[in-house]
Every structure is written in structure tokens, then in C-alpha cells.
Amino acid sequence: MDFTGIPVDKVLEFFTDPEQRRKWNKKSPTFEVLEEKEDFKVVYTVFKMPTACDDRDVVQCCVVRSDEEPIRHTILYKSCNHPSKPPTSKGHIRADVGVMGIVIRPKEGDEVATHVTWVGQVNLKGWMPKMMVNKVTVGYPVSLYDDINTYWKKLTGQDKKEKKDGKAEGEEENKEEEGEAKPDEEVPAENGEAEPEKAEEKAEEKAEETNAEEKKEEAASEDKPASDEKPAEEGAATETAE
Numbered sequence: 001m002d003f004t005g006i007p008v009d010k011v012l013e014f015f016t017d018p019e020q021r022r023k024w025n026k027k028s029p030t031f032e033v034l035e036e037k038e039d040f041k042v043v044y045t046v047f048k049m050p051t052a053c054d055d056r057d058v059v060q061c062c063v064v065r066s067d068e069e070p071i072r073h074t075i076l077y078k079s080c081n082h083p084s085k086p087p088t089s090k091g092h093i094r095a096d097v098g099v100m101g102i103v104i105r106p107k108e109g110d111e112v113a114t115h116v117t118w119v120g121q122v123n124l125k126g127w128m129p130k131m132m133v134n135k136v137t138v139g140y141p142v143s144l145y146d147d148i149n150t151y152w153k154k155l156t157g158q159d160k161k162e163k164k165d166g167k168a169e170g171e172e173e174n175k176e177e178e179g180e181a182k183p184d185e186e187v188p189a190e191n192g193e194a195e196p197e198k199a200e201e202k203a204e205e206k207a208e209e210t211n212a213e214e215k216k217e218e219a220a221s222e223d224k225p226a227s228d229e230k231p232a233e234e235g236a237a238t239e240t241a242e
Contacts, residue, residue, distance in 0.1 A: 001117075001118065002113055002114070003113060003149065004110075004113045005112055005113065007114065008071060011116065011148070012073045012104050015075055016075065018032065024147050024148055024150070024151030025147055026147050027047060027140060027143045028046060028048070030044070030045060030046035030057075031044075032044045032045075034059070040062060041061070042062070043060055044060075045060065046092065047136075047140075049136065050132055050135070053132065054092060054093050057085075057095070058096070059085050059094075060077040060097055061080045062075065063076045070105065072104070073103070073105070074102070074104075075101065076099070077099070078098070078100075094125060095125050096125060098123065103119075116145075118144075
């Protein structure tokens with residue numbers, strides 16, 4: 001796992017400092033130091049399980065080893081017993097950690113990034129569907145990675161900056177969408193010229209009036225008698241068919 005932008009010493013502090021760990025670790029908010037010796041600690045941790053499954057707790061010996069050349073920090077955990085935290089069945093099932101190790105070192109080629117290697121052999125004990133067991137054991141390191149990144153952003157103010165940038169980006173997108181949805185406004189023609197649509201309507205009306213006048217003229221010409229037909233002279237006899 002690579003923690004971009006988080007120095008090695010900070011990642012080490014997040015894992016080993018009880019106060020810090022309780023702030024960022026959502027899956028294991030209970031982290032108590034039961035006893036502290038010169039070269040190791042005895043710690044008590046509660047792991048949250050999925051719905052319908054009892055939470056697991058564990059008492060572990062914790063040893064931290066650091067190397068300067070190259071820079072590398074190793075944290076080892078192993079189950080043990082302590083009189084202040086005997087196994088109990090009231091809401092918790094005691095898990096067994098055969099061995100669990102975390103190796104923390106700088107990411108190669110990036111001085112402000114940290115690479116973390118996680119190795120674990122954990123028996124959750126009790127009953128739990130195999131699919132759920134695999135989900136918990138595989139997903140636990142991933143959840144730690146997400147929790148640390150979220151906590152670091154909160155400490156450095158990056159979360160506020162990201163929210164602000166996201167809000168500004170959303171407002172910009174809304175403006176663009178509103179601009180696309182808004183119909184183009186009709187710009188009045190300059191110098192008193194008719195607008196294109198109105199000019200077209202007037203032309204159509206004028207054409208219809210012209211057609212109507214032409215039809216009237218045609219109808220009038222059909223009703224008028226032909227010019228070569230002369231009316232009968234006054235007093236002239238007319239033939240009648242008997």
C-alpha cells in the first residue's frame with residue numbers, strides 16, 4: 001500500500017501512538033496499552049465485525065524495530081494473555097493472532113510517500129460464514145489504508161480544499177448546463193430593419209393577398225360577356241322556335 005504525501009515517520013506514529021490510532025481507526029476504535037515494557041507493549045484491541053456477527057477482541061504483544069540504513073520500521077504483533085483482559089463471551093469473541101507484521105518504509109523514488117507491507121495470520125474464532133471471514137481478513141488492511149488517508153487529509157486541511165474545489169466545479173457545471181438549456185435570445189435588427197422571422201411572415205401575408213386579388217380578377221373576367229358578341233338591336237325581330 002502506498003500513502004502518497006504522508007511521510008514515513010507520520011505513518012509510524014499513526015500505527016503506534018494509541019491516541020492517534022483511536023482517532024483514525026474506525027474498524028478498531030478500541031486500542032488500549034495494558035502494559036509497557038522496555039522493548040515491547042501489551043495492547044488490547046477490539047475489531048468491529050459485520051452485522052449479525054460478534055465483534056472480536058485480542059490481547060497482543062507489540063514490538064517495534066527501526067533501521068536507519070535503509071530507513072525501515074517493522075511492527076510485530078502476536079497473541080498473548082493478560083490478567084486485566086481475560087477472555088469473555090459477553091459481546092466479544094477472543095481472536096487469535098498467530099503473527100501479524102507491518103513494514104513501513106519510504107516509497108522508492110518519492111521522498112514524501114510511504115510504502116506499507118502488511119502480513120497477517122489471524123484466526124477469528126467462533127462461527128462465521130467463510131465468505132464473511134475472507135471479506136474481513138482481506139478487507140481489514142484496505143480499511144486501514146482508507147482511514148489513514150482520510151485522517152491525514154483532515155489533519156492537513158486537504159478535505160476542506162477538496163470539498164471547496166468540488167463545490168466550485170459543481171457550480172461551474174450547473175452554469176454550463178443552464179447556458180445550454182437557455183434558448184438563444186432574439187436580437188432586434190438594427191436601423192429599423194424587420195427581424196428575419198417577422199419579415200418572412202409579412203412576405204407570406206403579402207403573397208396570400210396577391211393570390212386572392214388574382215383569383216378575384218379571374219372570376220370577374222369569366223362572368224363578363226365576350227367582346228365580339230353584340231346585343232340585339234332595338235325593334236329587330238327575333239326568331240322563335242315553334
